[in-house]
Amino acid sequence: MHGSHDHGPGDVNAKNERRMGLAALLTGSFMFVEVVGGIAADSLALIADAGHMLTDFASLALAWFAFRLARRPADWKRTYGFDRFQVLIAFTNGLALFVIAGWIVYEAIERLMGTPHVDGGIMVGVAIAGLLVNIAAFWLLQGADRENLNVRGAAIHVLGDLLGSVAALVAGAVILLTGWMPIDPLLSLLVAVIIVRSGWQVVAASAHILLEGAPKEVDTRDIAPDLVANVEGVEAVHHVHVWSITQSRRMVTLHARICDTEDSDDVVQGIKARLKEKFNLDHATVEIERGACADEEPKAASA
Template identity: 60%
Template sequence: MGEHHHHHGHDHSHGHHDHAAHASETRLAIAAALTGVFMLAEVVGGVLSGSLALIADAGHMLTDFAALSMSWFAFRLARRPADWQRTYGYDRFQILVAFANGLTLFFICGWIVYEAWQRFADPRPIEGGLMMAVAVAGLVVNIVAFCLLHGGDRDNLNMRGAALHVLGDLLGSVGALIAAGVIMATGWTPIDPILSVVIAAIVLRSAWRVVSESAHILLEASPKEVDSRRIGPALVAAIDAVEEVHHIHVWAITEKRRMVTLHACIRADGEAPEAIRAIKRELAESFGLEHATVEIEYGCCADRPASPQEAA
C-alpha cells in the first residue's frame, strides 16, 4: 500500500488563477459602486419628482447591488487560506453565491411577470418622457457595468451570475426605451408589460444555466467534460503496472478546481511510487485532472470486508 501526492504545475496555474480572480474582483467592485450610486440617484429623483416608477426601479437596483456586493465578497473570501476546518479553503463560497444569485433571478422574473399581468388587468397611465429619461440613464450605467463584468473571467460562475443581474437590468433599460418610444408616439401602454415578459423569459433561460451548473458542483457531481467511466479503462490501457482501477470519485471545488481520488491495483512486482507518478501524469494529460489522490493496492482492495480467515 502506498500513497503519494504530486502537484506538478500547480504554482503556475494558481498564480494565473489569482491574477484573474483579482482582476474580476476589481471589476465587480466598480460595477457594484456604479449600481449603488445610480440606485441612490433614483431614490432622490423619485422623492423629488413624486415618481413611484423611479422608486420601484430603485428597489430592483437594490437587489442587483446586493448581488454584485455578495459576488465581490465571495472573491475576497476565496483569497483566505485553507485551515484545519476548511481544508479546501473558501473557493466554494463563490459557487454558493452564484447559486443564490441564480435563484434570486427566478424570483425577480416571477415578480416581473406578476406585475405585467396586473398591468394588463388594470392599465395605468405611464409618463413616457420620464420613463425615457430613466431608461437612458439606466442604460448607460448598465452598459458600463456589463462591459466591466463581461470583460472578466467568463468561465467563473460567480462572475456569470453577477453579469446576469446586470444584463437583466440592461435589457430592462432597452425594453423601457422601446416602450417609452412607442407610448410617446402612439399612447399604447400594453407595450410596457409585453416587453417586460419577453425580457424576463430571456433572463430566466440564462439564470437556469447558472443555477444548474452551480448545483452540479454543489452536489459533488463529476465535471461535465470528464467522463468518469473512461478513467479506469484508460489507466489500465496506458500503464502496464496497473491491473484494475476502482473507487473512482471525481468532483470540483469550483469550475476550475477539479479533484479525483481512486484506488489502483497494480502487479505484485510493480513499484508504487512509479505507478502513482504514471497515473497522475495520465490523469492530467488525458482528463485535465491535476489534483489526484491515488491509493495503491496489491491483490485486493483494502476496503473489502475481511473474510473470517483473515480476521482470525
C-alpha cells in the same frame, strides 16, 4: 496513500475582485435614480428594473465578498480553503433571479388588467442613463474571468438589468409616439422570461458543483479503462471519484491495483501524468494496492 496537496486560491484573483467591486458601485449608485424616475413616470418597466438593480447590487457585493474571502488560505477546518463560497453565492444569485422574475410577472399582470398612465418622456430619459450604466457594468464583468460561475451569475444579473433598460427605452418611445400603455408591462414580461432562462443556467451549473458532480467535460466511466490501457503496471482501477471545488479546481481520487514488480512511486507519477494529459485533472489522490482492496469487507473466517 499518495496525493498532491496544493489547495491554493485557484482562479480567484485581484482582477475579478476589482471589476466586481466597481460594477457593484455603478449599479448601486444608479439604482436610486431609477427608483425616483420610475415613481415619477409611474412606469413598471423602470420600477421593475430598479428592483432588479437592488438585488443586482446585493448580488455583485456578495460576489465581490466571495472573491475577497477566497483569498484566505486553507486551514484545519476548511482544508480546501474558501473557494467554494463563490459557487454558493452564484447558486443564491440564480435563485434570486427567479424571485425577481416572479415579481415582475405579477406586477405586469396587474398592470395589464388596469390602465395606468405612464410618462414616456421620463421613461426614455432614465432608461438611456440606465442603459449606459449597465453597459459599463457589463463591460467590467466581461473583462473578468468569464468561465467563473460567480462572474457568470453576476454578469447575468447585469445583463438582465441591461435588457430591462432597453425594454424601458423601447416602451417609453412607443408610449411617446403612439400612447399605447400596455407596451410597458408587456416588455417587462419579456425581460422576466429572459431572466428566468439565464438564472436557470447558473443555478443548474452551481448546484451540480455543490452536489459534488463530475465536471461535464469528464466521463468518469472512461478513466479506469484508460489508465489500465495506458499506464504501465496498472492492473485495475476502482473507487473513482471526480468532483470540483470550483469550475477550474477539479479533484479526483481513485484506487489502483498494480503488479507486484512495479515501483509504486513510478506508477503514481504515470497515473497523475495521464490524468492531466487525457482528462485535464491535475489534483489527484491515488491509493496504490497490491492484491485485495483494503476497503473491501473482510471475509468471515471459516468455521
